[in-house]
């Protein structure tokens with residue numbers, strides 16, 4: 905599984921760090937960041953999934969496995985009609 909953490913949404917509840925501290929270190933103010941590779945090893949998926957579901961503000965999201973970031977296939981803005 906591959907995940908993303910949106911720090912602009914994180915509200916510093918620290919629940920993710922409780923479930924998966926190696927993946928979600930907290931800064932001095934209690935806000936989480938994503939440590940290391942966004943691709944989660946199968947052995948860590950259960951803890952990271954628990955963190956994803958328990959985050960009160962949904963700051964952690966699961967990405968499609970083929971995700972390569974904005975601007976690549978599958979992320980283009982919808983086409984608009986032109987006349």
Ligand code: SF4
Nearest residue numbers: 914915917918920959
């Ligand atoms: S559980 Fe969500 S809101 Fe809380 S620290 Fe983690 S990412 Fe931020």
